[in-house]
Amino acid sequence: MKHTIPKRVLLIGLAGMLLSLSACSKSVLYDEQTVGLEAYAQRQVPLELYVEEEIKLGEYEPVSGVYTGAYVQKDENITGDLLAYERMLGQVQTFKVFEYNLEENLPAQELLRCMAQKKVPYIKIVLDNNYDLTPLYHLVYDLKSAYGMPVFIELYPLTTRNYAPSEYKKIYQRAYEIVHKYVKNAIVVWSTDESRVSDMPLYYPGDKYIDWAGINIYIPRYKQGERYSYEGTKQLDFWYKNFQHAKPMLISSLAISHFSRVDHVYTIHETQDQLTLFYKEVLESYPRLRGVLYMNVDMNAISNNNKEDYRLTTQPALINTMKALTLPLACENTLQIPQKDKVPCYMKYSIIGTYFEDKLYISEEYMGTCFPKVNLKKVAKKQDLQGEVYYALDELSKYTACYYKS
Template structure:
């Protein structure tokens, strides 16, 4: 039929990437489809894309219902482009994701760039807060049902750096502390298959009290990589170095720009062979499997297997322009945070992750443009948001280089800008960013970070809140905090954080963030539940309870057994009579749940509120619990803290 031929030709015209002529609809339906198609084309040509939208929606749904995924994807592309240009980002994201789904159904990866654009225009508002309860922090940071990997910290993130091209440091790693205010845990060096072990770099890392990450690259491909005298000697020298070594063999193997790309089976065999050699010769070496974050679809086929990988790494960079080329689309709206999501979700339950190489340029040589504000925004995300959002991200190695050669694109250097250097020093001062590699290490202040979500709303004493905010306009004008409907803070500079005291946050509070862009327009309003809990200090030591204290009828109830035992008393419970007996020295206390009469050495005394069972734990009024065995009890309303001082 002539109609069939016309529809087939138009399918090719609209779907220029399709593999061939698609099967046309049944004749009775063809006229309807053709009408929608021609009307949409005419309206778009006349500059009336708004009126074309219903036709594109019809065509998208029609082709999806018939399994013609390529045409469904192409008409979804019309819709996502329209809504993106209109600034209706929620609708644009919907159609970008739908277009990608249709391309996947068609067996093609052409939707990847559309997902990238969806992430660029997606508004994200997340909150993270300090948490001083190690058990809560480690529940998020620990591997599920497995031991920590070699050199993995219990929680916290190792600081790493490639400094050889930094004029202030070079490969004298001891200078990092004086130039940047803190020594780093890992120093990066590059080595090439066939060359000797980089002993000088290992020596200097040892002098700086650090570990070494070695990017070992087989420049002639994988064929020469074999077990033999060269490899065995190299491994033995690694052992002699006497420091932790993270060996990143043939990284970015998923990218066609390296000579070891293209044969996953060969790559896996070589990686496994190296693992076995170093396990035998150099137990101080941790094997790091490290793809690039793109192309994502080529990552998993190269994975050598859990038994052969100690750490999963990734090379992850962002830049103002795609491939550093100002003639290509702007990448300013791309966040480094989301770039890690896929790899993290795939591997973090099995292995710790590291950013083997990462960088944020503050200057584009190719465009001759300064991006200091953008760089600071993304450095803050790199060092404050990513370790909190991804608690098993256990190392970050910064690529501290100004690409100042003739073909230069970007300046990632920390020292060529005094503002960037100062800001980096400020960021890495956080104890959560670790300066020494050792098994099960922790931040010196034992403070971690958790998301403010349904399971982590409550805090004790006080907390620091750090938001992750990403808006399509990129730059944030102002962040307002509202607590229970009242504005309590307004922030206009990074990190847009907030300090809260427990006494200001009753149980069941509502915290809202109102986000404005640089033009002063509200672009987001997000709501979070938040609460504070009563804390108890005994002789200056913060007590950790499985059941937190609660306030009932204005009285503070604290866990009876835990506090009595912390004060040196012996506690027994008789289930039949629901009676608690506690003894310390010559003092014996007996009380029965839900009764106000308490006996101290046989003498009755009355409580204003009786002891009671809460979630299986006996709680009693705090002052009674603290004073029963001679303690002095005080209450700090600002931090909502009961302090007990024993005599």
């Protein structure tokens, strides 16, 4: 539940009220705003605290709203046509997603079709185990010779493949420089599979070498022969908080299986719940997520050994769910060029709040991170007998826009 914090707080009679409780607790007045407590009613709760801060916008980062897109190349149900996908959803997509390799490169006519349909190409290129840059050079040549509009390139995502971290970063940085040298209006996305988020610090190429940050989330019904149970957004949360101050972010792949050939069982309702999680709850909870790209693919079309079906287009119930979720979104149909260098945005912090009776306080340990510009001498506070200081959250809201979810 989201809670707004009142802008005015009545402090009249606070000292007298505390003194009146002396029969059941020891209260000592330290100064006009600091009170020591021993047996005062105290309760700790986990909070998601959102504090408004100024951020520097990334290139093509919208001030509000999200970009949407889809990978439909392998969906025979709609003959790989993104416009057919849009008609089913009733929602125009910003991006048309492609996967690029030497065996299945990106024909010039596909780039021209993107231009004609006013779609932005979003191209995923994966690093092979030999660290070979040849596919990248081919891609750069194709883009340079046939396309002059903005293009997003998801460059060497951190996947389930194992790379030597130092070699990976070195080759990625070289590839980033090549893209920006030869491809005009290129936006380079560095992404990680959700399963590799904990390894991210080892492989991160540095802020200088990424324009946007992405995360790839695949939710199969079976994984390595075992029934897969999605554990929620813990990994996404860690990834997000690492980038929220520095880079615009998007879910660069989202795929939710509703059918597996392991057991030939459909799980439509479960998939509907997960779509709601990402297109409603996640977008509401992570203010700097600027896009979601859906991987609408039956993996059997890519490899006979892949048994998961992630397509929405074969199930009217899933299409209707997606339509209901995306229509209320402030989706951006075209790339936005920021009109300002910096804008306010809510930063998300996971903290522990402390209630003294019915009033919420924040421990001093969070102040430097969450409220660095607030003059704490002006804020009402309490101090327990262990010496820990707590600041009234509704008082802090007088100086910085903030809200919380519990």
